Amino acid sequence: MNLVRKTNTYYLIFLAFLFPIMVTVDYYLIQYIVNSEVEEILLHESERINFHLAKEGTFPASNYLFETTPVSGDFGPPSKFKDTLFYEAYADKHIPYRTYEFAAQVNGQKVRVSLKHVLLEINELILLLFATTTLILLVLVTGLFFINQKIYHWAWNPFFKNLSKLKDYDVTQKNPIHLKPSNIQEFEELNRVVTSLMDQVKKDFQNLKEFNQNISHEIQTPLAIIRNKMVLLLESQNLDSKELQWVQAVYQETNKLSKIEKSLTLISRIENQEFKRLDSVDVRLLIENIMNNMIEMISFKKLKVKTNLNPVKIKCDLVLADILFTNLIKNAVQHNHEGGSIEMLLNEEKFEIINTGDESLIETAQLFNRFQKGNSSKESLGLGLAINQRICELYGFRLDYDRQGQIHTFSLFFQ
Numbered sequence: 001m002n003l004v005r006k007t008n009t010y011y012l013i014f015l016a017f018l019f020p021i022m023v024t025v026d027y028y029l030i031q032y033i034v035n036s037e038v039e040e041i042l043l044h045e046s047e048r049i050n051f052h053l054a055k056e057g058t059f060p061a062s063n064y065l066f067e068t069t070p071v072s073g074d075f076g077p078p079s080k081f082k083d084t085l086f087y088e089a090y091a092d093k094h095i096p097y098r099t100y101e102f103a104a105q106v107n108g109q110k111v112r113v114s115l116k117h118v119l120l121e122i123n124e125l126i127l128l129l130f131a132t133t134t135l136i137l138l139v140l141v142t143g144l145f146f147i148n149q150k151i152y153h154w155a156w157n158p159f160f161k162n163l164s165k166l167k168d169y170d171v172t173q174k175n176p177i178h179l180k181p182s183n184i185q186e187f188e189e190l191n192r193v194v195t196s197l198m199d200q201v202k203k204d205f206q207n208l209k210e211f212n213q214n215i216s217h218e219i220q221t222p223l224a225i226i227r228n229k230m231v232l233l234l235e236s237q238n239l240d241s242k243e244l245q246w247v248q249a250v251y252q253e254t255n256k257l258s259k260i261e262k263s264l265t266l267i268s269r270i271e272n273q274e275f276k277r278l279d280s281v282d283v284r285l286l287i288e289n290i291m292n293n294m295i296e297m298i299s300f301k302k303l304k305v306k307t308n309l310n311p312v313k314i315k316c317d318l319v320l321a322d323i324l325f326t327n328l329i330k331n332a333v334q335h336n337h338e339g340g341s342i343e344m345l346l347n348e349e350k351f352e353i354i355n356t357g358d359e360s361l362i363e364t365a366q367l368f369n370r371f372q373k374g375n376s377s378k379e380s381l382g383l384g385l386a387i388n389q390r391i392c393e394l395y396g397f398r399l400d401y402d403r404q405g406q407i408h409t410f411s412l413f414f415q
Helices: 003-056 120-155 157-167 185-235 241-271 283-293 295-300 318-334 384-395
Strands: 065-070 080-088 093-106 109-118 279-282 304-309 313-316 341-346 350-356 398-404 407-413
Touching (some): 283 341, 313 384, 318 407
Antiparallel strands (some): 080 093, 093 109, 341 350
C-alpha cells in the first residue's frame, strides 16, 4: 500500500468512527436548543399569566393556555415540562406538543395551569437542521478527501519521480543522477542527503574497484616470483629431505594464496556487477566440455557417471556460466570417494547433480558462505560455492543443497 492510499485510509477510518458520533451529538444538541427555546416561551407565558392573575384576578387571553384544574391541599403541583400528543380534528391526526404545568391562585383558589406549544414545526426544523448539517459535513469530508488527493499528487510528485530515478540508479554509470527539485523544505533536504550519499557510494565503489584491481595485479607478480624461486629450489640438488619438505610446503601455500586471491577478486567483481554481458549459453554443450576436461580425474577415481541432459539455453555471461557449472561438477568429483557415483539431470527447469561422498561437517545453511568447507580436504578453499551463490544472485537463479547421509544433491533452478 502506497503512502497516499495509506494516509487516506487512516483518514477514512477516523471519519467512519467520528461521523456517527458527530451526527448524534449534533442531533441532540439541536433538539436541546429548540426545546430550550420552547420552554423559555412557556415560562415567559406562565409569568405573564401570574402577573395578570395577581393584577386583574382573571386569566388573560393566551394562545398557549389549554387547561386549568382546581387543586385542593396546601401546596400546588410542582412545575414540570413534558412532551405529549393531542388529537387535532382539523388535521385528523395526533400532533406533538410540549406542555408546562404550574400552580397559580384565582380569587384565593389554587389551580393547576397547563400550557402547551406545538412541536410539529419544531421537529421539522430539527430534522431539517440535522439533514443540512449532515449534508454539509459529508460535502466537507468529500471535498477534503479530493483536495488531499490533489495535494499529495502535487506535493509528492517530485518525491515519486526521484524515487523512480533511484530505483534505476546504477553505481557503475558515469553520468550523475539529477534529482527533481521541490519547493518543500523537507524534500529538498532529502535530495541533498541522498545526492551526498550517492556521491559517497560511487566514490567508495570506485576506490574499492581500483583497490581490487591493484591488489590483484600487485600480488600476482610477487607470487609468481616466489613460485619460480620455489621451483628452482625444488630442482636443486643441495637440499636435504627436511629442507625439501619446507620448500614444497611454501610452494603449495603460494599456489593456494594465488587461488584465494583470484577467487576473492572474482567474487568482488560479481558483486560489483562488472559482468553485464548476456550470452545465450548452451548448457548441455558446456557440461559435456567440462566433463571431457575432467575425464582423467573421473577415471582415476573410478566414478560411475550417469547423465540425462536435455538441450537447454540460458541467458548469462559465458565466463560466469563456465565457472558456475565447473564448480558444481568439480565439487561432485573432488569430494567423491573412489568407486562412487555421479548422476546429472538437465531440463528447462533445473540442473541437478547427485553424488556420493563423505558426510558434510557443517550446517547446510552455512555451506554457501566464504571459506566454509564440507570436509577437511586441503585442496578445497571453501570459495567455490560462495562464488556460485553470487552468480546465482546476479542472474536470479536459485541454488539448493540437500544431503541424505553420504548422498549429496545440488539443484540449480534457472527460474
